[in-house]
Structure formats: structure tokens, C-alpha cells
Amino acid sequence: MQIKPILTALRHHKAGTVLIAVQIALTLAIVCNALFIIHQRVTQLSQPSGLDEAHLIRIQNQWVGKADDKAYGSLMATDLATLRKLPGVADAYATNSVPLSGGGWSMSLRLKADQSAPSAQTAIYFSDDHTLSTLGLKLVAGRNFRADDIRPMSAKEDLLHPAVIIVTRALADKLFPTSRAVGQTVYLANHLSTIIGVVERMQTPWVGMSWGSAASTLVPFRLLTGGTNYVIRTQPGQPDRVRRSAPDALFAQNRMRVIPDQHGVETFRQIRADAYASDRGMAILMGVICVVLLAITAAGIVGLTSFWVGQRRKQIGVRRALGATRGDILSYFLTENLLIGMGGVLLGIALAIGLNLWMVTRFEMQHLSLWYVLAGAVALLLLGQGAVLAPALRASRVSPVEATRSV
Amino acid sequence: MFGYYLELALRSLKRNKVLTTLMVLALALGIGATITTLTVLRLLSGDPLPQKSARLFYPQVDPNSKQGYVEGQTKPDALMTYPDAMNLLRAHRGTHQAAMALTQAKILPKKANANPFFSDAVMTTADFFAMFDTPFKYGSGWTAADDDNRAQLVVIAGFLNDKLFGGANSVGRTIHIDDHDYRIVGVLKKWAPQPRFYAVDLGGRSYGDGDAVFLPLHTARSMKMRPQDTECYAAVPDILNLETAPCEWLGVWVELDSAAAVARYKAFLDGYAKQQVALGRFHRTDTSLLNLMGWLRQEQVVPDDVRLQAGLAFGFLLICVVNTVGLLLAKCLRRSREIGVRRALGATRREIFTQFMVEAGIVGLAGGVLGLLFAELGLFGIRHQPAEYASLAHLDLSMFAFTFVVALVASLVAGILPAWRASVLAPAPQLKAA
Numbered sequence: 001m002q003i004k005p006i007l008t009a010l011r012h013h014k015a016g017t018v019l020i021a022v023q024i025a026l027t028l029a030i031v032c033n034a035l036f037i038i039h040q041r042v043t044q045l046s047q048p049s050g051l052d053e054a055h056l057i058r059i060q061n062q063w064v065g066k067a068d069d070k071a072y073g074s075l076m077a078t079d080l081a082t083l084r085k086l087p088g089v090a091d092a093y094a095t096n097s098v099p100l101s102g103g104g105w106s107m108s109l110r111l112k113a114d115q116s117a118p119s120a121q122t123a124i125y126f127s128d129d130h131t132l133s134t135l136g137l138k139l140v141a142g143r144n145f146r147a148d149d150i151r152p153m154s155a156k157e158d159l160l161h162p163a164v165i166i167v168t169r170a171l172a173d174k175l176f177p178t179s180r181a182v183g184q185t186v187y188l189a190n191h192l193s194t195i196i197g198v199v200e201r202m203q204t205p206w207v208g209m210s211w212g213s214a215a216s217t218l219v220p221f222r223l224l225t226g227g228t229n230y231v232i233r234t235q236p237g238q239p240d241r242v243r244r245s246a247p248d249a250l251f252a253q254n255r256m257r258v259i260p261d262q263h264g265v266e267t268f269r270q271i272r273a274d275a276y277a278s279d280r281g282m283a284i285l286m287g288v289i290c291v292v293l294l295a296i297t298a299a300g301i302v303g304l305t306s307f308w309v310g311q312r313r314k315q316i317g318v319r320r321a322l323g324a325t326r327g328d329i330l331s332y333f334l335t336e337n338l339l340i341g342m343g344g345v346l347l348g349i350a351l352a353i354g355l356n357l358w359m360v361t362r363f364e365m366q367h368l369s370l371w372y373v374l375a376g377a378v379a380l381l382l383l384g385q386g387a388v389l390a391p392a393l394r395a396s397r398v399s400p401v402e403a404t405r406s407v
Numbered sequence: 408m409f410g411y412y413l414e415l416a417l418r419s420l421k422r423n424k425v426l427t428t429l430m431v432l433a434l435a436l437g438i439g440a441t442i443t444t445l446t447v448l449r450l451l452s453g454d455p456l457p458q459k460s461a462r463l464f465y466p467q468v469d470p471n472s473k474q475g476y477v478e479g480q481t482k483p484d485a486l487m488t489y490p491d492a493m494n495l496l497r498a499h500r501g502t503h504q505a506a507m508a509l510t511q512a513k514i515l516p517k518k519a520n521a522n523p524f525f526s527d528a529v530m531t532t533a534d535f536f537a538m539f540d541t542p543f544k545y546g547s548g549w550t551a552a553d554d555d556n557r558a559q560l561v562v563i564a565g566f567l568n569d570k571l572f573g574g575a576n577s578v579g580r581t582i583h584i585d586d587h588d589y590r591i592v593g594v595l596k597k598w599a600p601q602p603r604f605y606a607v608d609l610g611g612r613s614y615g616d617g618d619a620v621f622l623p624l625h626t627a628r629s630m631k632m633r634p635q636d637t638e639c640y641a642a643v644p645d646i647l648n649l650e651t652a653p654c655e656w657l658g659v660w661v662e663l664d665s666a667a668a669v670a671r672y673k674a675f676l677d678g679y680a681k682q683q684v685a686l687g688r689f690h691r692t693d694t695s696l697l698n699l700m701g702w703l704r705q706e707q708v709v710p711d712d713v714r715l716q717a718g719l720a721f722g723f724l725l726i727c728v729v730n731t732v733g734l735l736l737a738k739c740l741r742r743s744r745e746i747g748v749r750r751a752l753g754a755t756r757r758e759i760f761t762q763f764m765v766e767a768g769i770v771g772l773a774g775g776v777l778g779l780l781f782a783e784l785g786l787f788g789i790r791h792q793p794a795e796y797a798s799l800a801h802l803d804l805s806m807f808a809f810t811f812v813v814a815l816v817a818s819l820v821a822g823i824l825p826a827w828r829a830s831v832l833a834p835a836p837q838l839k840a841a
Contacts, residue, residue: 019733026726066521277793294432300730307737363711
């Protein structure tokens with residue numbers, strides 16, 4: 001293929017060549033970074049929570065009227081009995097928070113009492129002997145809480161000191177990377193607790209926390225305050241029915257309560273959708289922008305190349321008359337576009353990396369993987385070849401007779 | 408002459424409909440995306456109290472332990488302990504000063520069969536209303552004496568008044584909050600600063616509707632109402648007694664009317680921190696006194712995603728403009744012969760240049776109109792997002808005008824190169840070729 005005549009011809013179309021190259025470069029820079037953001041967000045929102053999500057329902061309940069801690073305890077016990085008896089309900093328990101709900105309690109853990117920096121940060125979930133079976137958590141070592149492990153805790157006691165705790169595998173591995181976690185002791189605030197069990201996975205209530213999304217601790221306490229979360233596991237196929245019947249049953253049992261209209265009764269699917277709404281929105285937006293940008297760039301290439309073909313009809317006719325085949329003409333325009341595309345892609349790679357570096361300093365962004373840049377570069381070169389195909393085919397169909405015409 | 412250019416431009420645009428549509432559509436998409444994201448960005452980073460924000464300041468002191476402290480480099484915490492907040496309030500060094508915390512108020516309507524519900528509430532002190540210029544529909548705020556006497560008074564928002572009392576003047580009536588009766592002393596008009604600056608870092612949302620209930624701080628605390636956010640920096644003996652616990656849970660605002668007053672207050676704050684260190688209560692002497700907008704900037708209330716989207720939209724617009732330059736260039740070079748004829752018949756270079764700029768301008772205006780449509784569509788999409796600012800996303804008049812300025816500038820910038828190329832074309836070769 002003769003590259004030299006193409007370069008000579010391009011020198012006569014400096015402005016158009018530079019414009020296509022710049023457009024390809026800018027598109028590459030934005031599309032690479034957008035794809036990278038999409039990848040990050042999708043990784044984020046496809047993390048498993050560790051729960052049997054399809055069958056879970058959460059009810060937020062607040063008591064109305066004066067009551068003391070003892071009264072809260074018995075109100076809660078009655079509610080749980082009511083819920084567990086409801087048709088379609090497999091199990092239920094009461095807690096302060098559930099994974100992905102956005103609000104909860106976190107504490108730091110220490111291996112030694114006098115340690116200055118904590119060993120790990122953890123989410124605290126109030127639990128009882130029904131928690132594992134309700135949430136569908138998988139116990140990978142040790143044992144579950146027994147009914148006699150569960151203690152009441154009033155709001156006055158800010159310092160909780162559980163004798164026994166269950167932790168997630170992520171937290172166990174962080175605290176004891178080399179040894180078995182079950183049977184070990186850790187300091188929660190200033191008190192020693194023994195790890196009696198390890199569950200495979202349970203996400204924290206927060207999305208995107210720096211200390212890890214799965215460092216959770218279950219404590220055997222019933223929190224006696226005016227507000228609580230009931231978590232219900234339904235039998236297969238029953239979530240919709242229980243979603244309606246459960247609040248009715250609670251109100252029938254005792255009217256002095258508030259179950260908020262918004263987010264008061266939610267399936268876990270809704271909780272998950274809310275938690276990741278902004279991530280999902282961002283990924284969709286980035287996807288739409290990529291598609292539109294690629295379309296605009298392709299259209300721009302089609303437009304400019306069509307113009308060049310129209311302008312050079314006479315020269316094409318001369319070449320055809322002098323013996324060039326249709327294939328020669330076709331490959332001329334394809335090669336021309338490839339050369340411009342490569343120029344644009346080289347500039348674009350630099351721009352993409354520069355843009356990413358700037359975003360790393362301005363936003364919480366990771367460094368762009370080079371694979372994205374390479375994949376983007378190949379995609380844009382292919383896009384250019386695809387866009388130029390139609391005008392190039394039209395050029396190849398120019399008849400040699402054109403050479404003899406004066407106009 | 409302008410009319411003639413207009414006619415020429417329209418004729419030329421009509422001749423190549425596909426290319427024209429492509430240019431207008433690309434420009435419109437870029438402008439639509441830019442205006443959508445800019446509207447959201449402006450909404451989120453706006454001044455919540457334009458007439459007052461320069462005079463409102465957020466003092467901060469640091470009661471944390473010596474551990475991890477680097478003098479002059481450690482930022483004080485966002486919240487304040489009760490003793491510090493009360494000391495600053497009692498010093499009366501500002502024109503107005505108030506301490507505040509957010510809470511949830513459980514409201515039991517008097518109507519039979521109405522279920523109780525929760526509303527966003529603020530526990531604060533008397534100066535809150537005068538300092539933030541809250542507009543009253545009925546009645547007024549409470550006094551400092553009411554604060555000290557723990558009077559069971561309350562100011563409610565207009566929307567709560569509509570809900571409970573059908574919008575009637577409810578001053579003097581009572582409302583049942585968290586199992587206690589409070590007498591209503593004031594009803595606000597619609598008041599919802601965006602962002603809700605006084606709630607930033609107090610544990611509530613930053614945008615959206617205003618608060619429903621405003622209660623005297625000491626009264627609410629004596630009724631055991633708890634703040635939304637509590638941060639403790641040492642072991643807590645009794646979490647219910649927040650007034651003495653080593654916990655931060657209050658935000659303090661002061662109004663300072665002149666630069667001299669600000670300097671005096673900062674000196675007072677530094678002196679206060681040093682005095683507390685001398686007393687053994689504090690270990691750190693750093694203080695901070697940011698004004699309202701500075702405070703919002705430091706706390707980064709505008710979500711990162713929104714800024715990212717705005718940057719992305721500008722990149723998008725840039726690509727659309729480059730695209731338009733390329734297409735306009737192709738269009739105008741294709742008409743070399745026409746230009747040659749016009750030049751030969753006496754048109755000056757300036758006239759050719761103007762003619763092509765008019766054409767670019769028309770593309771820009773068409774792009775602007777369509778871009779406005781896209782922007783409305785984009786904002787419609789944002790209003791259906793679950794974000795707390797969603798319902799506020801509307802195109803305002805200045806953004807409407809701005810759309811056309813952006814469209815016109817973008818298209819004229821895109822038109823300069825093609826128009827210049829057209830105007831410097833030598834007429835003779837073009838005519839010879841014909």
C-alpha cells in the first residue's frame with residue numbers, strides 16, 4: 001500500500017484531518033474514563049450482601065406513648081410472636097439495622113486493651129438466636145447464638161459488652177489472618193468478647209465505606225428503645241402477601257405505633273435498589289453518553305469523508321482510467337482513515353490518562369487500567385473504519401469516464 | 408444585507424438536509440447535557456441565604472485528646488459539645504448566636520383515628536429565627552427567657568400548620584409532640600434554604616423540604632429528645648446525659664456584621680480555646696471560623712457525582728463543537744465555486760465571512776432550541792431520580808437565556824474556521840475550474 005501519496009494528499013486537507021483526529025482523541029479520552037466509571041459502579045452494586053434477599057422484608061417500627069425498658073422488651077416479644085405465627089412467615093427477629101439500609105452503628109475492635117490504633121472497624125448488628133435462620137446467613141465455623149446468650153440492653157448503656165460475638169469471615173480474616181478466629185477474644189470498646197462463630201458474608205449498612213463493605217459483627221443483644229427494625233423471612237412465593245399482612249397484624253395487635261408511610265415496610269430488593277440508586281443512575285448515564293458520543297464521532301467521519309470523496313471524483317476517475325482497481329480506491333480511503341485514526345488515538349491515549357490523573361486528584365477515583373485505553377483505542381479505530389466504509393465504497397464505484405469529463 | 412445572508416444560509420442549509428440535521432442534533436445534545444448538569448450544579452452549590460450569608464459564621468473548637476494532634480494542621484470537628492456551645496452563646500460576642508441540633512419529632516394529631524407520624528425537627532435557641540431571617544406567617548419566635556425557663560413552646564412550619572390546622576392561625580393552640588403538649592408561638596411561611604446549611608453535619612439531609620418543627624433546645628432536651636448525630640471522643644458514662652458527656656452534638660452559628668467584628672470574634676475564639684487548655688478541659692488550641700459559603704465548600708455538600716457529570720457534559724459539548732466545525736468546513740469548501748462567483752461579482756472577503764458566520768449562527772440557534780428541549784427532558788429525568796434534591800431540578804429563566812448564549816457562542820466559535828477558510832479562497836482558480 002502506498003502510504004506516501006496518502007500523506008501528501010492529507011497535507012492539502014490539514015484542517016479536516018486535524019478535526020477528525022481531535023474528535024477521535026476527545027471521544028477516546030471520555031469514553032475510556034466513562035467505561036471505567038461504569039465498571040467501578042457495576043462492581044460495587046453487584047457485590048453480594050450474604051443474605052437470602054429474595055425472601056426478606058423489613059418493618060420499621062416506633063412506639064408511641066410512655067414506656068420503660070421492660071415494657072419495650074415485652075412489646076417486642078409480643079410483636080415477634082405475632083409475626084412468627086403469621087401465615088407465610090418462616091422466621092423473624094428484631095434488630096437495630098440491616099445491610100445496605102444506610103443507617104447503623106459502627107465500632108472499633110482492638111486485639112489488646114492498651115493498643116492505641118484499633119485493629120479493625122466493624123458494623124454492629126443486634127441479633128438473637130433467630131438471626132442466622134431469618135437472614136439466611138451461612139455459618140462457616142463455630143456455633144450460632146443460643147437463646148440463653150441473648151441479653152436485653154437499654155438505651156442508657158452506651159457501652160455494650162457482649163460475652164460472645166459472631167463475626168463475618170472478612171472481619172475474622174482481617175483480625176486473625178493466620179489463625180482460627182473461633183475461640184479468640186477481642187476488645188469491643190473496653191470489654192473482652194469471645195468469637196463463637198464466623199458467618200460467610202454479611203454486608204455493612206453502608207455502601208462504599210473505606211474500611212470494607214463486609215466487616216460486620218453480630219452481638220447477642222435485644223436493644224430496648226422506642227424504635228426497632230423487624231426483619232421477616234417469608235416462605236417462597238409469599239413476600240407480597242406478607243408485605244401487606246404483617247403491618248396489619250402488628251396494628252391489630254397494638255395501635256400505639258408508627259410504621260412510616262415511606263420505607264416503613266420494604267422488601268430487601270427495594271432496600272438494595274435504594275442503596276445503589278445513585279451508582280446505577282451514574283452507570284446508565286455514562287453508558288448513554290458513550291453511545292451518543294460514538295455515534296456523533298462516526299457521523300462526523302462519514303460527513304467529512306463524503307465531502308472528500310465528492311471533491312476528488314475527478315482524481316479518482318483518473319486513477320481508475322490509469323488502471324487502479326475498485327479495491328485500490330477502497331483501500332486508499334480506508335488507509336487514509338486508519339492513518340488519521342491512529343494519530344487521533346495516540347493523542348487520545350495521552351488525553352485519557354491525563355483526564356484520569358486529574359480525576360484521581362479531584363474525585364475519589366482509582367487509576368485507569370491500561371486495558372480500558374487499549375480496548376477503547378481498538379474500538380475507535382474499528383468505528384472509524386466502519387464509518388468510512390460507505391463513502392469509500394461510493395468512491396470505488398466512480399467510473400473511469402469521470403476523468404474525461406471537464407466538470 | 409443581513410436579510411440576504413439569512414436567505415442564502417437557509418437555502419444552503421436546506422440543500423443538504425442530512426448534514427444540517429446532524430449538526431443541529433449534535434450541538435443540541437451537547438447543549439442539552441451541559442444545561443442539565445449545570446442547572447443541577449447551580450442548584451446544589453447555590454447560596455442558601457443570599458442576603459445574609461456573608462455575615463453568618465460557623466465557629467469550631469476542638470475538645471479531642473492530644474493523640475494525633477499536629478498544631479496548625481488538625482481540623483477541628485464539625486460539631487460542638489454542650490458546655491462549649493453554651494459558653495459561646497453566653498459570651499454574646501456576635502450580633503446573634505444560636506446553637507442547634509436535629510431530631511425527630513413524633514407528632515400525635517388531635518383528630519380521632521389519625522395515626523401518629525414523624526417530622527424533621529430542630530432543637531435550637533431563641534436567636535435562630537432573627538439570625539436566619541426566617542419569615543413568619545403568624546406569631547414569632549421565642550425569647551431567651553423562654554429558653555432559660557424551659558418553656559414548652561414551639562414554632563411550626565407552614566406545611567405542618569396546613570396539615571394539622573388546615574392553614575388557620577394556630578398561634579396559642581397546642582400540639583402533642585413526643586407525648587408532651589407544646590404551645591405554638593409562631594408559624595413560618597415556606598422556608599427551606601437549599602442546601603439546608605444549618606443541618607450540614609448534624610445528621611440530616613442537605614437538600615429538600617424544610618424542617619417541620621422548631622423547639623427550644625433546653626425544653627426538648629429535658630423532654631429526652633435526642634440529637635440525630637452524636638460523636639463521642641472519650642468513654643461515655645451516661646449517654647442519656649449528653650450535657651455532661653464527652654460528646655459533640657451541637658452546631659453553633661454566629662452573626663458578625665463587619666470584618667472588624669469577625670477579627671474580634673476569631674481572637675475571642677482563640678482565647679477561649681487557650682483558656683480551656685489552661686483549665687485542662689482542652690488539649691488542642693486550633694479553632695476555625697468559616698463563613699457560610701466557606702463552610703459549605705469545606706464540607707463538600709455538592710455530591711462528587713454531580714461535579715463529575717458537569718465536567719463530563721462540558722467534554723461532550725466540546726466534542727460536539729469540534730464535530731460541527733468539521734461538518735461546517737466540509738459544507739463550505741464544497742461551495743468553493745459559489746464563493747468564487749460571488750467574489751468575482753464584487754463581494755468582499757468580509758461579506759463572505761459574515762455570510763458563513765450567519766449560517767453557523769442559524770445552526771447554533773436551532774441547536775439551542777432543540778437543546779432546550781433536551782435539557783427539559785434531562786431535568787425531567789433528574790426529577791424522577793431518588794436524590795433528595797430531585798424535586799428542585801427546574802430550568803429557571805436565567806438558565807433559559809444562558810442556553811441560547813451557550814448555543815450561539817458554541818456555533819459561532821465552530822463557524823470561525825470554516826468562514827475564514829471560505830473568505831480567503833482565491834476566486835480565479837474556482838472560476839477556472841468551472
